[in-house]
Amino acid sequence: MIIAIDGPAAAGKGTLAQNLAKHFKYAFLDTGRLYRAVGFAVLEQNQDPSDPYYAITCAKKFDPKNINSILKNPLLREEATGNAASKVAVIPEVRAALLDLQRDFAEHPFFEDGTSAKGAVLDGRDIGTVVCPNAEIKFFVTASAEVRANRRFKELNDAGKIASYEKILQDIKERDFRDSNRSSAPLKPAEDAYILDTSNLNATQAFQKALDLISQNHL
């Protein structure tokens, strides 16, 4: 069983994906972290994430066996890393280098301790359209850019980080544009995805709505 969750930045995909994974006892993969890890590796070399040479080299170095430890790096959550991720994610060869790893996980999901799971929840931008077009359940989670910027702003504030709402909103809009307009695997809902607008839903309500849709249509 594969649950694919796509959507723009800060729409609530990650929280929903983790809640569903916990509920069904499935393994979870935040595929954005793979792109973040590549963007981070390029930034660490003081290079430009839009430069295909460095981005492709870093993506190809990714060792699937070390996936858990690489993706745990707390610096991957930084805003600068997210912006770098969306720049490397435009490059088709970077996407190709990360594709098998994501499909392998979906087909043979495993938990952090290495034990195998009977299902997988993947969240990202192209899971329902490209990585797992055959996923049994697909969600496209969205919310207005202003609501999403506000959520990110609160998250950063709560973590004690100084942030400007206007700058976050601008970054989100730029990232939405880059993610939606790239030629390789652009951000868009799969035809058979349930659209979940979380602008007026908190995390619990979004989870409940997703569970209702699953039980009405799939159980």
Ligand code: CDP
């Ligand atoms: O957490 P947030 O929604 O801010 O972003 P993320 O899911 O960590 O993804 C960071 C960036 O990686 C996105 O802006 C996308 O450009 C890229 N990405 C992608 O292209 N395909 C995916 N399956 C996941 C992420």
